[in-house]
Amino acid sequence: MDIKQFRPATALLIAISLAAGFLSPAMADIRYGAQSDEPAPIADGTPQTLEPAGGLEVIDFDDAAAPCTHTLAVALRDEYAALGVHFSSSAGPNDGGAILDECSNYGVTGFSAPNFLAFNSNNTMSDGGVPRTPEVITFDHAVTDFQINAGVGGVSGAVTIEARNSQDAVVGTDSINLASGMQTLSVSGNDICAVIVTSTAFAFALDDMAFTAQPVPTLPATGFILLAIVLVGLSLWMAKRSGRRSESV
Numbered sequence: 001m002d003i004k005q006f007r008p009a010t011a012l013l014i015a016i017s018l019a020a021g022f023l024s025p026a027m028a029d030i031r032y033g034a035q036s037d038e039p040a041p042i043a044d045g046t047p048q049t050l051e052p053a054g055g056l057e058v059i060d061f062d063d064a065a066a067p068c069t070h071t072l073a074v075a076l077r078d079e080y081a082a083l084g085v086h087f088s089s090s091a092g093p094n095d096g097g098a099i100l101d102e103c104s105n106y107g108v109t110g111f112s113a114p115n116f117l118a119f120n121s122n123n124t125m126s127d128g129g130v131p132r133t134p135e136v137i138t139f140d141h142a143v144t145d146f147q148i149n150a151g152v153g154g155v156s157g158a159v160t161i162e163a164r165n166s167q168d169a170v171v172g173t174d175s176i177n178l179a180s181g182m183q184t185l186s187v188s189g190n191d192i193c194a195v196i197v198t199s200t201a202f203a204f205a206l207d208d209m210a211f212t213a214q215p216v217p218t219l220p221a222t223g224f225i226l227l228a229i230v231l232v233g234l235s236l237w238m239a240k241r242s243g244r245r246s247e248s249v
Helices: 008-023 219-248
Strands: 056-059 085-089 098-101 115-120 135-151 158-165 170-177 183-199 203-212
Touching: 135 158, 170 183
Parallel strands: none
Antiparallel strands: 056 203, 085 135, 098 115, 115 203, 135 183, 135 203, 158 170, 158 183
16 A cells, blocks of 8 residues: 555646646746756766665655645645655745656666655645745654665756754754755764755755655563553543442441
């Protein structure tokens, strides 16, 4: 079963996008998720990415079909809430990255096809939101390790990630200069509750986000929980029995 469920409006927009792709050759003239008369950037860079370490949860944004343009998309929000991850933007209520298909032509190599999380601050999405940073990624359970790959072809600029703890203090940062080949940004630290992504580039793509998996209760912790339940049940039983004795006297 897919973890991510697109909103009905998103599904409708994707259907329209696919139909338009068959009906209009202009859909082939796309650059950074927008209609353009300019040729698509050439994806010829060499990726410099790190494989996620064992035990990390990975989101590759490939769970469902995605459109080619931002005008047929909406910003990513709670599609991965089942994993305890939420996406938002401090720039505006409808702003932030949107999941696009590789037909959006970001000129990048080293991503897991076909989708990635795309940004283009010169574009507008279907609900009026702008696909721009800062992108705010929050976790229901604090993590200790986080990494994500970034890249774009034909655009200069940098991408920075900043990890913050439950006290909103910065616990780690990492930055790269964008290139056509995806590169990995990573941070580690205690009590990471949020990661903020910013960029000086107007367009870029993110993919293959990895983070510490949601903690599973250990056997000792589970034992304490069961013991607490038993003790509560025993207390209630004894109280009920004591009451019955008082009534019979």
